[in-house]
Amino acid sequence: MMDAAIANFKNFTPKNLPTVEPLAQGHRACQGCAEVLALRMALKAIGNNVIVASATGCMEIITSPYPQTAWKVPWIHVAFENAAAVASGIEAARKALMRKGKIPKQRTTIVAMAGDGGTADIGLQALSGALERGHDFVYICLDNEAYMNTGIQRSSATPFGAMTTTSPPGKLSMGQATWKKNVPAIAAAHNIPYVATGSPAYYTDLMNKAKKASLIKGPAYLHLYSPCPTGWRLAPERAVEISRLAVQTNIFPLYEVINGQYIMSRKIKKPKPVEEYLKLQGRFRHLDKKTIRQIQQRVDKEYEALLQKAALSEGTEESTDQADK
Amino acid sequence: MPERVGIEVSLAASEAACSADADVIAAYPITPQTHIVEHLSELVADGKLDAEFVPVESEHSAMSVCIGSSAAGARTFTATSAQGLALMHELLFIAPALRTPIVMTVANRALSGPINIWNDHSDIMAERDVAWIQTFAENGQEVFDLIIHAFRVAEDPEVLLPMMVNLDGFTLSHVIEPIEMLSAAEVRKYLKPFKPQMVLDPKKPITMGPVGMPEVYTEARQQIESVLLNSKRVVVEAWKEFEKLYGRRYRPVETFRTRGAEVILLTMGSVSETAMTAVDALREKGIRVGLMRFRLWRPFPLAEFKRAVKGAKVLAVLDRAISYGSQGGPVFTEVRSALFGEADPPQVFGFVAGLGGRDITVEMFNEMVTKATRYAKKKKGPLYEMIGLRER
Numbered sequence: 132m133m134d135a136a137i138a139n140f141k142n143f144t145p146k147n148l149p150t151v152e153p154l155a156q157g158h159r160a161c162q163g164c165a166e167v168l169a170l171r172m173a174l175k176a177i178g179n180n181v182i183v184a185s186a187t188g189c190m191e192i193i194t195s196p197y198p199q200t201a202w203k204v205p206w207i208h209v210a211f212e213n214a215a216a217v218a219s220g221i222e223a224a225r226k227a228l229m230r231k232g233k234i235p236k237q238r239t240t241i242v243a244m245a246g247d248g249g250t251a252d253i254g255l256q257a258l259s260g261a262l263e264r265g266h267d268f269v270y271i272c273l274d275n276e277a278y279m280n281t282g283i284q285r286s287s288a289t290p291f292g293a294m295t296t297t298s299p300p301g302k303l304s305m306g307q308a309t310w311k312k313n314v315p316a317i318a319a320a321h322n323i324p325y326v327a328t329g330s331p332a333y334y335t336d337l338m339n340k341a342k343k344a345s346l347i348k349g350p351a352y353l354h355l356y357s358p359c360p361t362g363w364r365l366a367p368e369r370a371v372e373i374s375r376l377a378v379q380t381n382i383f384p385l386y387e388v389i390n391g392q393y394i395m396s397r398k399i400k401k402p403k404p405v406e407e408y409l410k411l412q413g414r415f416r417h418l419d420k421k422t423i424r425q426i427q428q429r430v431d432k433e434y435e436a437l438l439q440k441a442a443l444s445e446g447t448e449e450s451t452d453q454a455d456k
Numbered sequence: 457m458p459e460r461v462g463i464e465v466s467l468a469a470s471e472a473a474c475s476a477d478a479d480v481i482a483a484y485p486i487t488p489q490t491h492i493v494e495h496l497s498e499l500v501a502d503g504k505l506d507a508e509f510v511p512v513e514s515e516h517s518a519m520s521v522c523i524g525s526s527a528a529g530a531r532t533f534t535a536t537s538a539q540g541l542a543l544m545h546e547l548l549f550i551a552p553a554l555r556t557p558i559v560m561t562v563a564n565r566a567l568s569g570p571i572n573i574w575n576d577h578s579d580i581m582a583e584r585d586v587a588w589i590q591t592f593a594e595n596g597q598e599v600f601d602l603i604i605h606a607f608r609v610a611e612d613p614e615v616l617l618p619m620m621v622n623l624d625g626f627t628l629s630h631v632i633e634p635i636e637m638l639s640a641a642e643v644r645k646y647l648k649p650f651k652p653q654m655v656l657d658p659k660k661p662i663t664m665g666p667v668g669m670p671e672v673y674t675e676a677r678q679q680i681e682s683v684l685l686n687s688k689r690v691v692v693e694a695w696k697e698f699e700k701l702y703g704r705r706y707r708p709v710e711t712f713r714t715r716g717a718e719v720i721l722l723t724m725g726s727v728s729e730t731a732m733t734a735v736d737a738l739r740e741k742g743i744r745v746g747l748m749r750f751r752l753w754r755p756f757p758l759a760e761f762k763r764a765v766k767g768a769k770v771l772a773v774l775d776r777a778i779s780y781g782s783q784g785g786p787v788f789t790e791v792r793s794a795l796f797g798e799a800d801p802p803q804v805f806g807f808v809a810g811l812g813g814r815d816i817t818v819e820m821f822n823e824m825v826t827k828a829t830r831y832a833k834k835k836k837g838p839l840y841e842m843i844g845l846r847e848r
Contacts, residue, residue: 183654185526186603195666205656207527208665209550213520216512220524220532222654223508227530231506233649234529239658257520340845416658 134324134389136346138194143338153183158201159193163367165296165374166190166273166357170244173271173355176338177240177345179204186245186254187211189280189359212253215261215270218243222266229331240345241268242422246357247288248278251312262321262350269344269351272314275359283362287312291429293414300417310429318352319388325351326388327396331358332374332419333353336385343387356383363376364413376408381434392444393437405430422446458642459698460634465596465623466491469535469561471601474505475643476559479650481532482510482521487573488625489537489563496533500568509675515540519547519558526556527616527664529655531607534558538565538579538627545583550620552587552680554664555654557610558618560588561603564725564776565625566812574813575625577724577776581786587680589687590754591621592724594710596633598751599623601704604643608694611650615687617680622753625815628726646701688755708757709764710749713739717746719770719825720802722791723759724750727774727816734821745825750787758794765795771802775809775840784808784840803832806840 140426143149153174160167170190174181183206185191191208194201196339209217222241228234242260243352245254250272258270276297278284285298294300319326329337337355344351356377358370365373376384380403385396405427409415418426463471469492473481481500483493501507510525510541512518515536526532536544541562551558562582566572580590589609593599599621606619623629654662668676689710695706712732714720726747738745748764750757765771773792775785783789788806795801805828812817820843831837 179659180659182528192667195663196667197668197672200663200666202663203661205654205658205661206663207524207554209520209523209554210546213517213547216517216520217524217527219510219512219517219829220480220521220526221528223480223482223510224525224528224530224532227506228528231479233479234657257517260517263513264510338687452628 133195134346134347137343138345138400140343142435143335143342143396145335148338149178151179153177153179153181153202153204154194155201155203155413159196160189161361161367163360163370165331165370166275166359167193169329169337169357170273170353171270172331172337173341176341177242177269181240181242182221183207183242183244184214184221186214186249187251188246188381190244190246192280211249213257214243214245214249214254216257216270218270219261219264219266222268241266242271243268244271244273246279247272247274247276247368248286251288252286259321260294262318262323262352265349267293267348267350269341269353271353271355271359273355275357275362278361279359279362288314291426292418294417295414305422307416315352315354315388319391321350323350323352324348324390328354328356328383328385330356330374330378330383330385332371333385340387351394362414364416365411369411373408376403376411379403380405380408381430382408384434384437386437386441393440394444395438395441402434458636458638460636462632462634463637464491464630464632465599466563466629467495468596468600468637469603469623470495471637472500472600473533474499474648475638475640476607477531477602477640478505478507478533480508480510480522480525480532481534482512482518482525482532483534483536484512484515484518484540485534486515486537486540488565488629489535489540489561491629492535492563494560512591515543516547519551522558523547523551523554523556526558527554527632527656528804529650531611531650532558533560535563536563537563538567541579542567548583548586548588550665552684553676555616556618557616557650559603559606559610559621560598560618561621561623563625563629572812575627576580576779576811576813578811580620580622581777581779582823584754584786587617588754589617589684589691590622590750591619592622592750593628594726594728594749596628596631596635597704598706599628600635600637601698601706603705604647605698609691612690613651615681615683615690616653617687622725624726639653646698653743665723673721686756688752690758691752695748706751707760708750708752709760710721710751711764712747714746714748714764714768716744717768718744719772719829720768721745721821721824722746722749722771722773722787723747724753724787725776727810730816730818731821734818737818738822738825743825754792755768757793761791761794762798765802768802770828770832773804773806774824775806775808778808778811788840803835805831805837807843808840809843814844
């Protein structure tokens with residue numbers, strides 16, 4: 132079922148990519164940072180009519196060392212765990228001020244952004260509150276699968292087996308001992324109108340989703356895969372390649388949940404073995420065959436469950452995105 | 457002038473935010489602040505106040521919503537108490553740094569543990585250093601007036617700092633008092649529409665809350681301190697203007713029968729009314745005692761305080777909170793430090809009483825006066841003393 136706000140939305144293609152750059156170049160991200168890449172793509176799609184509330188994290192520190200700023204759009208950082216609440220306040224303020232005739236009536240996209248720690252861990256409560264209250268805003272989780280800004284500590288979004296500075300492999304440990312928290316599912320459980328996953332390797336897909344998220348009235352949640360070469364012990368030039376592999380191995384499937392209907396953005400007919408994805412990254416170097424098999428089984432099971440959700444959804448439409456073909 | 461009506465003080469606090477035409481209210485319920493937010497949500501539900509009421513999932517989010525709302529240019533109000541205020545702690549420092557003129561009422565209550573929902577000042581005294589302007593109300597009329605005053609001061613372009621209005625939980629928040637409530641039209645004469653200096657607006661993008669490296673952090677913090685100290689002038693001016701319009705006079709430090717007083721009691725909040733009764737009775741007996749209270753607590757009204765105690769021999773300070781491991785209650789240590797190096801200062805003795813809802817009686821004030829006088833004669837007393845502490 133298509134939401135009315137996006138019924139007439141014309142997809143971005145490589146021929147009509149937006150030229151706006153709400154986030155300027157010259158920020159201080161590491162080489163090969165695909166988190167700032169994912170963020171840039173999302174913001175390009177959303178455009179300049181936006182107000183951004185950022186959590187503490189890599190994206191906050193690399194874009195705002197006073198007196199410099201990489202932000203060409205209004206941006207506010209308050210604390211770590213409250214980006215969704217700050218965005219709620221901005222949205223409520225504009226709603227009241229417009230109604231009372233104190234500011235011109237114009238819909239502006241309110242974006243809250245945070246990393247996986249700021250979303251899945253410390254910011255989960257504020258996120259849930261904002262989604263439940265139904266504010267008209269877009270929440271972007273930039274998932275680089277650990278607390279990178281503080282030096283690669285594990286979060287609840289760190290994948291099973293990954294080495295971080297607080298999930299070190301050792302005699303008694305195979306690295307991260309828990310499975311990645313499924314935050315898009317948690318977001319979808321709030322019955323919000325739009326949830327989607329996106330990857331910088333599939334840039335038109337990511338941008339289309341960001342645009343749709345901003346067009347739909349009400350809360351929208353975007354979960355963007357954000358490779359961190361520094362924290363993943365990955366060659367900086369392979370960040371986009373690893374993003375593509377994550378999708379091709381079904382480790383990070385691309386889908387949308389529109390008004391509760393799961394829609395696969397692309398179905399992977401012949402998924403690559405997870406080992407191809409794992410072996411490129413130093414954070415998985417210590418994994419033995421048995422653990423890799425365990426990860427493969429889990430990925431297969433989760434992907435199957437996702438396909439079933441999509442099959443159950445009526446009127447399933449496949450994305451028209453062509454970029455990958 | 458409007459008529460006085462009998463109303464619960466909490467409801468009067470909500471009516472003040474309503475007359476001030478707040479645009480956004482974000483609050484989380486906590487005893488004894490609940491009646492304030494309940495009534496605000498009623499006022500919004502009945503269309504009497506055109507505001508967004510954001511029913512947040514925690515006080516941390518309440519303050520976060522308030523900061524976002526104020527940064528987006530809305531007149532913003534909230535209320536909390538005790539654990540709720542403590543949960544906001546992190547953000548209380550950030551609101552002044554972002555120069556967001558939020559107004560918050562704090563229904564003062566004891567902090568856990570043990571958990572206790574009743575009145576004292578341990579919640580607010582733990583937030584002395586957060587760069588909010590802080591006033592304390594003695595009665596219901598003052599609660600109403602101080603909230604209106606707070607919006608005017610906080611939103612003054614020379615100030616742009618958040619402001620807390622403190623009222624004692626239950627002992628003030630839940631009593632019914634005759635209060636003259638100013639209508640929105642009357643308040644408009646005093647309170648101009650909020651004109652934010654910096655606002656999140658796509659037409660004029662700004663970056664708020666950037667990283668402050670060691671090269672700029674000290675200066676950024678110093679600026680907040682300097683704005684807070686300079687705000688006292690605006691606080692006082694705004695009270696003078698209030699008196700001109702509405703006839704009620706407020707000052708940073710209030711005194712009662714201090715002329716010729718040898719002993720001065722120092723209090724804050726609604727217990728001052730009990731203290732006045734005690735002072736009257738002691739004066740009847742020929743004991744030269746007076747009372748002073750802080751209405752303005754931050755910025756600390758140093759000059760007014762010194763003027764108020766001038767000539768007194770003894771200052772007996774009541775604290776409604778313990779400053780664990782320190783040298784006495786927070787008010788005591790602060791005023792004693794304020795007097796250090798003064799020529800012929802009064803001897804200062806500290807008393808802690810009325811924690812977690814324990815009553816403070818006229819007899820307790822008598823005891824403080826008697827003890828302070830005795831210690832002063834001997835020029836020696838305990839650093840501070842708890843009044844009404846049971847032996848077993």
